[in-house]
Amino acid sequence: xxxxxxxxxxxxxxxxxxxxxxxxxxxxxxxxxxxxxxxxxxxxxxxxxxxxxxxxxxxxxxxxxxxxxxxxxxxxxxxxxxxxxxxxxxxxxxxxxxxxxxxxxxxxxxxxxxxxxxxxxxxxxxxxxxxxxxxxxxxxxxxxxxxxxxxxxxxxxxxxxxxxxxx
Numbered sequence: 001x002x003x004x005x006x007x008x009x010x011x012x013x014x015x016x017x018x019x020x021x022x023x024x025x026x027x028x029x030x031x032x033x034x035x036x037x038x039x040x041x042x043x044x045x046x047x048x049x050x051x052x053x054x055x056x057x058x059x060x061x062x063x064x065x066x067x068x069x070x071x072x073x074x075x076x077x078x079x080x081x082x083x084x085x086x087x088x089x090x091x092x093x094x095x096x097x098x099x100x101x102x103x104x105x106x107x108x109x110x111x112x113x114x115x116x117x118x119x120x121x122x123x124x125x126x127x128x129x130x131x132x133x134x135x136x137x138x139x140x141x142x143x144x145x146x147x148x149x150x151x152x153x154x155x156x157x158x159x160x161x162x163x164x165x166x167x
Contacts, residue, residue: 047118054120061124076123078130090126093119097126097141109141 059067062076070076070092080086088109089098097109111129113122129137 051118051120054118058120058124061127070123076127078127080134081131082134088130090123092123105146107143107145109143111137111141
């Protein structure tokens with residue numbers, strides 16, 4: 001049986017595109033379940049205690065409006081200290097940080113601790129890092145852009161650890 005190399009190439013591209021779509025859906029739309037569980041309430045006792053302590057600390061860090069937004073909408077909006085039109089949407093549980101400028105999604109950021117932290121501590125880490133040293137936060141983040149033209153021609157969708165293009 002002779003197989004046309006062009007057909008093999010087309011099939012390989014289709015499989016690769018399908019895998020990329022599934023991966024993006026998994027990361028952006030439906031985050032991986034928390035520690036293999038669907039809800040934090042299903043965690044072992046010691047991790048539930050850690051989550052409660054982290055949530056108590058988070059309530060002290062956030063004002064009432066921020067905390068209500070986080071519990072009702074599932075994310076916290078953190079305003080950029082350097083760019084008034086930029087807002088970071090930090091998810092309550094696992095997921096990527098979405099960056100908006102002028103109400104338009106421009107990029108996704110992935111910043112994770114190297115060891116386990118309760119989700120409340122991760123939200124606090126993002127908020128305090130953005131407000132305390134936004135430039136360093138962006139340098140540490142793996143990023144990808146919402147479109148090839150989101151931050152200038154030729155940047156491509158995946159940004160990796162690249163810095164923003166020169167203005």
